[in-house]
Amino acid sequence: MKGGGAYDRSVRAIAVFFVIIGLVLLVMTLANGGGPLSVGVLLGLAFVGIGVARWKIQSKISGGRS
Numbered sequence: 001m002k003g004g005g006a007y008d009r010s011v012r013a014i015a016v017f018f019v020i021i022g023l024v025l026l027v028m029t030l031a032n033g034g035g036p037l038s039v040g041v042l043l044g045l046a047f048v049g050i051g052v053a054r055w056k057i058q059s060k061i062s063g064g065r066s
Helices: 006-031 039-061
Strands: none
């Protein structure tokens, strides 16, 4: 969306939410003794990656504004 607005902000909010969920998954898994290939670590990395990718995609769509 070129003009930004509510859609742009909501997509970025969801991206931040995904990153937070991923970080919580990583911390909880590692704090409870999970290894590098445990499900929690893999899901945490996936959530962080999806959140960061969505943020970057939305930045390109909206013209690079942060």
